[in-house]
Amino acid sequence: MPPSDSVPRMALIGAMQEELSAVLALMPDASCQTVAGRQFWQGHLHGHAVVAVLSGIGKVAAAITATVLIEKFQVNRILFTGVAGGLASHVKVGDVVVGKELLQHDMNASPLFPPYEVPLLGRARFQTDDVMTQCLIESAALALPHAQVHTGLIISGDQFVSSASESQRLQSHIPDALAVEMEGAALAQVCHAYGIPMAVVRTLSDRADDDAHTDFVQFVKAVASPFSAAIVSAFLKRLPTT
Template identity: 30%
Template structure:
């Protein structure tokens, strides 16, 4: 049976799941921490990607090559954008957008700059054929994975579906956060999911990201590392539901 690969950037986003594995076995995956085992009777691989888009892309590609998973579930902490969400709330990423991939308009020298004038830039999906590949500005989640996440019975906090912003950036400017939410629809932001989604699109592997708000500048709520464990518990339920849907 093909495993689900579940990724998180930090120990705070992966150790609870690793501890829950039965027959756990460390696996060499380049320079990234990786443990395979069984969770609720099914094969699962937990990968700590480390932070950032390059780490996420590389470790996701290696995990796909090594384990040929039936799906990739990215999960972990994030910073809130939506004004109606608070620390501990969860966003099911119906789609993810790379906040760092931007095309700016043409401006003459001396015409100035506008940091919020750019539009999302399409990113190429790799392929082995001659010529350029398909380009995407947003990466939609797999429908079965979304259904599995939506079916989780979660009473600890609010759960919503929406767009997750992703990139090598930590936004603290409230006007910038509001602009991203209003114009790109971002509910929260993090630093790995879009890169993993792009790699999964290239390989044709079903993908979903689920993110818990660990902090939100919108409400002045500081980072709470404990939210990482809660998101792992939610992710475990997602994987269990997905197996039920697809078996």
């Protein structure tokens, strides 16, 4: 059964099991429902009604997950946590990036539309929610006092960027991009269509270069997963429940 419309629900999305496992461990009352091949865990965390789910990897997977969350579970806010590759010269592995804007770096319908612009929407960049994003910045700094927290543009595409040449190409074409991943901009487009506030936080697992694949899974388990749990906990403690 779908949840009651009267209860505000926060969605917590991760792209990989390792990214979300620590968050699920904080929800002992969670019950599971499978929809569209995904397990949606409904429970409570720090006074919030929460639906937690793995999106799967890639833009289509993220868009499907966001649509189900909005249509079936009637969530009114969405938070995406996970990992990304660093692009900007001043970001490093282990840093945290909070997205203010998201863009699909592999969207190119030129010459019909400008590069990166989503056809018929007249925009390439999608903004995150100001209130959620500011709360996320403060929560990341509080939860992880020894980590550097950056804020700005995160770009998304259906490829794991793992070569210095591709990283340099992206930096050259989109110089203000801080990090690259595979889901956030698709999620942002769905939330834009529905008018749903959203926020994105990413821990940098690599520099999106020739060494990007090295110990990736181990990093997610040892660093990104506990980082996500710490940030989410601090975020929900600070964010109003309505």
